[in-house]
Amino acid sequence: MKSLLLLMGVLMLAVSARAEDAARDWAADIYFYNPEIRYERDPNQDWVTRQPVGFAIGGRYHDTKVFLEYSSFSSSSGNDTLSIARQQQDYVLWLQQKLLTIWSFGLYVSAGAGLYHETVTTTLYGTGENDDSGLQLMGGVGAGAEVLIANHFIIGAEGRLLAGKNFDPNPQGSMLVRLGVEF
Amino acid sequence: MKLFGIRFVQSLLAAILLVFSFGCDRNPDSDRVSGDVTVRIPWKLEGQNYQLQNVTLSGIHSLYELSGDYATFYESPGIDSDHLVGMRPKARFIKSKGVFIPEDDLSQQLAVIYGHMQRLKNLDDATGASTLNQGPRDVGVAVHYQGGNGADKNNALYEGTTDSILIVPYTMPDLPIAVNSGILGHEHFHSLYFKLVEKKVFKQRLITHGANVLTILGITPTPEMGITSTDSTENEADFAQAYLQSFSRGLNEGLADFWAWVYTGNADFIADSLPSELTARSLNMDEAVGGIRYVNSNMWKVYVRAAAQQLSRTEDGTYVGYTPPGCEGNRLVYCLGSYYSRNLKSLTDIVKQTRGLSAIDARQEVARTVIRVLPQLADAFLNLKPTDYYEPAAFYRLIESSMTNLQPQEKEFLQNLYQPTFSDASNKVVLSAQTKAAKQEKR
Numbered sequence: 259m260k261s262l263l264l265l266m267g268v269l270m271l272a273v274s275a276r277a278e279d280a281a282r283d284w285a286a287d288i289y290f291y292n293p294e295i296r297y298e299r300d301p302n303q304d305w306v307t308r309q310p311v312g313f314a315i316g317g318r319y320h321d322t323k324v325f326l327e328y329s330s331f332s333s334s335s336g337n338d339t340l341s342i343a344r345q346q347q348d349y350v351l352w353l354q355q356k357l358l359t360i361w362s363f364g365l366y367v368s369a370g371a372g373l374y375h376e377t378v379t380t381t382l383y384g385t386g387e388n389d390d391s392g393l394q395l396m397g398g399v400g401a402g403a404e405v406l407i408a409n410h411f412i413i414g415a416e417g418r419l420l421a422g423k424n425f426d427p428n429p430q431g432s433m434l435v436r437l438g439v440e441f
Numbered sequence: 442m443k444l445f446g447i448r449f450v451q452s453l454l455a456a457i458l459l460v461f462s463f464g465c466d467r468n469p470d471s472d473r474v475s476g477d478v479t480v481r482i483p484w485k486l487e488g489q490n491y492q493l494q495n496v497t498l499s500g501i502h503s504l505y506e507l508s509g510d511y512a513t514f515y516e517s518p519g520i521d522s523d524h525l526v527g528m529r530p531k532a533r534f535i536k537s538k539g540v541f542i543p544e545d546d547l548s549q550q551l552a553v554i555y556g557h558m559q560r561l562k563n564l565d566d567a568t569g570a571s572t573l574n575q576g577p578r579d580v581g582v583a584v585h586y587q588g589g590n591g592a593d594k595n596n597a598l599y600e601g602t603t604d605s606i607l608i609v610p611y612t613m614p615d616l617p618i619a620v621n622s623g624i625l626g627h628e629h630f631h632s633l634y635f636k637l638v639e640k641k642v643f644k645q646r647l648i649t650h651g652a653n654v655l656t657i658l659g660i661t662p663t664p665e666m667g668i669t670s671t672d673s674t675e676n677e678a679d680f681a682q683a684y685l686q687s688f689s690r691g692l693n694e695g696l697a698d699f700w701a702w703v704y705t706g707n708a709d710f711i712a713d714s715l716p717s718e719l720t721a722r723s724l725n726m727d728e729a730v731g732g733i734r735y736v737n738s739n740m741w742k743v744y745v746r747a748a749a750q751q752l753s754r755t756e757d758g759t760y761v762g763y764t765p766p767g768c769e770g771n772r773l774v775y776c777l778g779s780y781y782s783r784n785l786k787s788l789t790d791i792v793k794q795t796r797g798l799s800a801i802d803a804r805q806e807v808a809r810t811v812i813r814v815l816p817q818l819a820d821a822f823l824n825l826k827p828t829d830y831y832e833p834a835a836f837y838r839l840i841e842s843s844m845t846n847l848q849p850q851e852k853e854f855l856q857n858l859y860q861p862t863f864s865d866a867s868n869k870v871v872l873s874a875q876t877k878a879a880k881q882e883k884r
Contacts, residue, residue: 301530301547335546338614389542391535
C-alpha cells in the first residue's frame with residue numbers, strides 16, 4: 259500500500275512539474291539505487307527471480323545519456339554439509355536515447371555492452387573453495403521512462419533484455435527502477 | 442517533443458545487433474561441451490574423506506543436460522511404457538582454468554551421479570557384470586515418490602520396471618544422498634540383482650524400501666495378535682513365499698551394502714548421509730548386533746513372523762517372537778542383510794591377507810564370486826517346492842563352490858558359517874530385553 263501511494267505521489271509530481279529536458283545541454287547523472295528483478299531458469303527449468311542491486315554514473319548531452327552501470331546479485335543452494343554460493347557482477351556501459359516526452363516522462367531506448375563475471379563458492383564440511391568464471395561479454399537493450407523532478411532528482415523504470423554467454427535463458431528479461439540525481 | 446534522427450536509429454539498430462551477437466544462443470555454452478569434461482565436485486578417494494576433486498566425466502554428449510554414454514537424467518519423472526519420462530534438468534557451470542564448476546547443488550549432484558555411473562560401469566566390467574546394464578543409466582532426480590512408508594525423502598531407490606535409479610529430495614543436514622558414492626553403488630547393485638535373480642524368480646522387482654512382511658502376507662495389524670503354536674493358521678505355502686521374498690530382499694540389501702563397500706572401500710558409507718543407520722548397516726563386525734555371524738532358517742522364520750505379528754507373545758514353551766533391536770517391522774530386511782555384508786567383508790579381509798592382494802583387488806575378487814553365484818541362487822530359488830524354505834547359510838556354500846583358487850583359511854571361514862545357531866527341533870528363543878521391559882510395564 260505504501261509503495262502504491264509512493265508511486266502515485268511521484269506520478270502527480272511529474273505531471274505537475276515542467277518538462278526539464280531543455281534546462282541544460284550537459285549534465286552529470288548518478289543513479290545511486292537501481293533495484294532490479296531479473297528472470298532466470300534454475301536447473302529444474304523453473305523460473306526464479308534474482309534481485310540485483312546496483313548503481314550507475316554517467317552524463318547527459320541533450321537527450322542522449324551514457325553511463326556505466328554496476329549490478330550484483332547472489333544465490334545459494336545446498337545444506338549445512340555441502341553448499342554452493344554464487345555471485346554475479348555486471349559492468350555495463352549503456353547508451354540511452356530519449357525519443358519523446360509525454361507528460362514530463364521521457365521515453366527512451368537504450369543499448370549496452372559490457373562484462374560480467376561469476377564467482378562460485380563451494381563449501382564442503384566447512385571448507386570453502388572460490389572459483390571465478392573470469393570476465394565474460396554481455397550486452398542488453400532496454401526501453402523505459404524517466405522523469406526529472408525539481409531539476410535534479412531522477413526517477414525511472416525500465417524493462418530490458420540481457421544477453422551473455424552463460425545466461426539461462428538467453429537473453430533474459432529484467433525490470434528495474436532507477437533513482438538518481440542530475441547536476 | 443523532441444524526435445530522434447535517422448542516424449540515431451541506424452546507430453541504435455547497430456548497437457542492438459552488436460549486443461545480441463554476444464553469444465546470444467538460446468542455450469549456454471555448456472550445451473556445446475562434449476567428450477571428456479573435467480568437473481570439480483565432491484568426491485571420495487579411498488581412505489580419505491569427501492573433498493572437492495577434479496573428476497573427468499567421459500562420453501559427455503551435452504554438459505548442459507549432463508547427458509552422455511553413462512547416464513541420462515530426468516527431473517521429477519513419470520513413467521510411460523516402462524520408461525522414465527520427463528524434462529531433462531539443465532546443469533549450470535562456470536569454467537575456471539579449464540575446469541567446470543557447478544553453480545548450484547542440483548548441477549553438482551548431476552555431475553557427481555554421472556561420474557559414479559561411469560565408474561560403476563567400470564566395476565561391472567571388472568567383475569563380470571558388463572553385459573547386464575546396457576547404455577546410459579536412467580536416473581530420476583527430485584523424484585516425487587508416492588509409495589509412502591517414508592521413502593519420499595532422504596532416500597534412493599532402484600526401480601526394476603523402468604531399470605532406473607530414483608533419487609528423492611534430501612532434507613537432512615548431512616551429505617546429500619545424491620553425492621554419497623556408497624549409496625549410489627548400493628542402488629546400482631540392485632540393478633544387477635534384479636536382472637540375475639528377481640526378474641527370473643519373482644518376475645518383478647520385489648517391493649521397494651518401506652514395504653514390509655505384513656504387506657506380503659496381507660495381514661492387517663491389530664493391537665494384540667496372538668499365536669500360541671508353531672502350527673499357525675497361515676497357509677504354509679503363503680508363508681514360505683513370504684519367507685522367500687523377505688529373505689531375497691534381505692540378501693539383496695546385504696549384497697548391495699557389500700557392493701557399496703567394494704566400490705568405495707568405506708565400511709560406514711551409509712552414515713555419511715544417514716547417521717542413524719550406522720549401527721544396523723555398518724560393515725564393521727564390531728558394529729554387529731551381538732556379534733552374530735550367521736542366520737539359519739528357523740531364525741529367519743521367527744524374524745519373518747515377528748515382523749508380521751509384532752512382539753506380543755507369551756513365553757509358553759512353544760513359539761516366541763524375537764527381532765534384534767532396531768530391526769522391527771520393515772527394517773527387518775536391512776538388519777538381516779547386514780549379516781551377509783559383514784561376513785562377505787570379513788571373507789574379503791581374509792582373501793586380501795591370504796593371497797597378498799591389494800584392498801581393491803581383494804574386494805573385486807569376492808565381488809566377481811558374488812556375480813557368479815547369483816544365477817545359481819536364482820536356480821536354487823526356482824527349484825524350491827512351494828513349502829520349502831531356503832536355508833540362509835546355503836548362500837555361503839555357493840560362495841565356497843564359486844571362489845577361484847580357494848585358500849584353506851577362506852574355506853574354513855565359510856564353513857564356520859554353516860553352523861546352526863539354534864537346534865532345528867526348537868523354536869524357542871529368548872525375549873529381547875526390550876520386550877521383557879515392555880511386558881513388565883504392562884503388568
